Amino acid sequence: MSRGWSIFGVVAGVLLVSTLALTASFFSRRNEMVRQKETIRASWSQVDVVLQRRADLIPNLVETVKGYAAHEQKIFEDLANARAALLGARTPAEGIAANQQLESALARLLVIVENYPNLKANENFLRLQDELAGTENRIAVERRRYNQAVQDYNTYIQLFPNNLVASIARFEREEAYFQTTPESRQVPRVEFAR
DSSP states (O other): OHHHHHHHHHHHHHHHHHHHHHHHHHHHHHHHHHHHHHHHHHHHHHHHHHHHHHHHHHHHHHHHHHTTOTTOHHHHHHHHHHHHHHHHOOSHHHHHHHHHHHHHHHHHHHHHHHTOHHHHHOHHHHHHHHHHHHHHHHHHHHHHHHHHHHHHHHHHHHSTTHHHHHHHHTOOOOOOOOOOOTGGGSOOOOOOOO
């Protein structure tokens, strides 16, 4: 009888140790998923900050350009609408879509600027253009960091055995990546006045 209890004790001990190890592994992996999800949120916040900076620069840029190109009302409306969409975005996916709309409107504004040589020499415009260029560089850096955080998270939750933990803990793949638009792949056409 004593031998039966010894075997039972060993089996129970092995099961207990195995259960504790599996539980610890589960929670460790789940905590890593939480950490990576928070990294995505923090990265998005950084993107949002620099997008907000650009959105804050746009009214000043538009007012400067309006004095030279008052008849280009459609582009000013498009910029205002795109800026409003960006400021009203509630999710990364909405923010990314609004950002693409804003980039398109800004590209059209810069094409208009090419048609006004006096505007390109205006000190306020040049300063704003420099600030906008710096902001665009910051946006590119933060987008890259955000996309990297999303990629790291998506990879982590798909690896075995992480995928089992992700399924149980309901961690889902993040789909909101910054991507280039078909318009951004086209080479801009600049024509100089003759």
